[in-house]
Amino acid sequence: MTSRQLRLLRGAAASSIATIIAAVSHTIGGGAPPHPLLVIALSVFLSPLAALLVGRTPGMARLSAAVVVSQTVFHVLFVVLGATAAPTVSAGHHHVMTLDPLTSTVTPDAGMLGAHVVAAALTIALLWRGEQLMRIIARWVHALLRTRMPRLHADWPVPASFAITARNAITSLLTGDISRRGPPVFSRG
Template structure:
């Protein structure tokens, strides 16, 4: 359970940090960078997850990870864009340029990462209990017996059955000689 808790916390923290970073004006991180960051964050999250879920441990882990996520996303630059080549340069190879400049994050970026940290803390701390309660509720529903209600129906009148039987025999009497030859049906 500890490993599952840590890996899921690392994944949620990575996705929320990416969304906060992008919505706060930073470049969208490449999916491979997101995967690498989540894989690198998972062992630390598993180590800090502990057997019992302590709020201070979750908060410490998430706040530290948000800072590291920002650094990783900011240093990677904007890798998502394409490169435009001017006209009539048919054989040239255009290489993307990445401007890596150390810059101090602005207030919007800090607010975005703090908001992502608060949401991650709430999801990590309360989400596990909510999932556990949901699972218990589903199991409780599955364990219940479904009992069909008993319905009293009146007996069928035998005179109507006789009329239906006569009508059916008249309809089926003309269809007895139709169909493929016996030899063709055997193949």
């Protein structure tokens, strides 16, 4: 895998994990659950940006800053894009929202803010050690499969090459059960 492919894979994983955790935390914090298509669209569209932010070698400071900014962006997008009706202010709702033609202001309450902070911490932990954990799991599965595979013994016959096997199969199909035995042919001379 090239470094560019690895970087894009890291970005896609970071985007997917961050988006799903942000959507769950937003719902737990008291917000309306975002539509699954919105979650998928955000995950796909933010993958290149996540690849750019993660970089070649992810650092804790860059990763933390990117996750905190993304949690803020996710909250605003979930509220703005998830709102289909006219804005209302109610006592039980988690934020006060005013929609003007050009601006939208979203202020989370303590529960929503806490849910997004927990989501940010969980996302940072998963992304920081996730790749290392995946490599450990892959090595474990590879070692497990290697021990379960049967071993070839030296006295077992080695199968013929594919070319020889294919040539013999084609020859037997073309000639069928034709027997070449018979009386000798006399030439009349």
